[in-house]
Amino acid sequence: MTVGGLTNTASAEEKVVVAVSPLGADSNLYWTTAGAFIFPSMQTLVGNDAQTGKYDNSQLAESWEHNEDFTSWTFKLHPAAKFSGDWGPVTAADVVHSFNLHIGEDAKLSGISNFRKMEITAVDHHTVRFDLPNPTPNFLFSHAGRGSLVIYSKAQFDAEGLAGYEDAPAGSGPFEYKGREVGQSLTFSTIEDHWTGVRPEFDEIEFRWVGEPSTRLAMLSAGEAHAVTLPRDLQDDAAEPGQKVLSSSEGAMQSTMLFTGQFMNPEAEENRDARTYAWADQRVREAVNRALDRDAILEVLYGEGVRALPVYTMDPRFPGFSEEIAKGFDDAYGYDPKKAMALLAEAGYPDAFDNPEIPLVVTSLAGNPEFAQMAELVQAYLDVVGIKTQMREQDWATGNTAIRGFTADFVTPMRNAPVRPSALGVQIFFTKHASPHLDIGDPELNDLGGKLISETDPATRDEVLKAMFTRIFDSYAHIPMATVPASVVVNGDLVEGWNFPGASSSGLSHYHLIDLK
Incomplete structure (x- = not known):
């Protein structure tokens, strides 16, 4: 048998x-x-x-x-x-x-x-x-x-x-x-x-x-x-x-750096969001992404077999995957320091912001020793285009406490392992419907997330998910990094x-x- x-x-x-x-x-x-x-x-x-x-x-x-x-x-x-x-x-x-x-x-x-x-x-x-x-x-x-x-x-x-x-x-x-x-x-x-x-x-x-x-x-x-x-x-x-290094046939983990706070919520309470921080401006968020040479960063952090991730929690194994987004990633997020500096100038950065300095969390997590180095590499690239940063060393528990208490005012690495079904992951990391403390405060995303909860038709769910990933992608709502296979050395x-x-x-x-x- x-x-x-x-x-x-x-x-x-x-x-x-x-x-x-x-x-x-x-x-x-x-x-x-x-x-x-x-x-x-x-x-x-x-x-x-x-x-x-x-x-x-x-x-x-x-x-x-x-x-x-x-x-x-x-x-x-x-x-x-x-x-x-x-x-x-x-x-x-x-x-x-x-x-x-x-x-x-x-x-x-x-x-x-x-x-x-x-x-x-x-x-x-x-x-x-x-x-x-x-x-x-x-x-x-x-x-x-x-x-x-x-x-x-x-x-x-x-x-x-x-x-x-x-x-x-x-x-x-x-x-x-x-x-x-x-x-x-x-x-x-x-x-x-x-x-x-x-x-x-x-x-x-x-x-x-x-x-x-x-x-x-x-x-x-x-x-x-x-x-x-x-x-x-x-x-x-x-x-x-x-x-020999053997890798899993599919991605075992996704990694990203998340902007914390309800920075896309126009009505968020002052003590619960990051609207006074520079990343509340979409042009700054795009500049942050354009400033990064992901190919070089991922080579240092992970070596071979790692793919750049177009949108955190989107995965080709699950509904909602958008081939259009994947193909457009280089054009929208590709390494372009000149474009990054132009966007910052257009936004009036740093003078137009009460808090122009972007805190980057330096932390470690079991199974992800590369997280601290990820923050250091991101800082180096942001410095080149003139984005002010602050390196903030803290353990994982301290960061989670701040996020859950709605007092987080930093950019933090995050992992998704094992890779969750897209409908679950996108709700957890971007909306109020699964983990409210990670809600970025976007009314459009929260409305789409609400539809996803009650919708049971597979085709409609797929379209709702694609709309959510498109919204995250177009608004530069995070800093997607990598899809990483599990590996073992034999x-x-x-x-x-x-x-x-x-x-x-x-x-x-x-x-x-x-x-x-």
């Missing part, structure tokens, strides 16, 4: 070692973590194709359907799906049980608050239905690589309680949990004759938590690890002795390749597709 295009591979012979940064939470109870790492032994309801990242049935749901207004979603489970360790078949009761665990008071998963507003019903042994309070066309995102819900065995819980999960959670994936050394490693063994027909080329896979990137690089060079994650500034060093003597789509929170997945030499 094969599922979702996955096929049998060669017989297993060895253990694969993957060295990565330590997790934020070392726990077998997925819902108590931030959701950055789904065990290869566990499964969600919906899969992602390894090459395209599109939703597929390679996980527990054989098929799914929704009602006309997207408020009810029904999933039919693969009838052959079963848990490891003789814990029996995967049924609708397991999904309901897992759902209730994930919405508990100890849940820390991002986005889990939305699940608490839903109702779940086991329709029959292999069918489960989610009833939602609002239309949710993007519901599959939560059940795929984003991993808001992974499925645990109810039979194991009934027999052993949470202690059973903490000791050795049964999963339905092609690997079986073997054990962990807290703070050091986590090991899984390959399952013979797995219900999907998947058969990795190796007997075991071990994840080692190694904090220092230089140590991970040394492990790779010494043949102690098959694959490691490395900051991009070390990847060139890894390539010198013949190692020992070229041990690993031939590895296909993964970059659809998970960590960027890595599809461990069964690691191709050994």
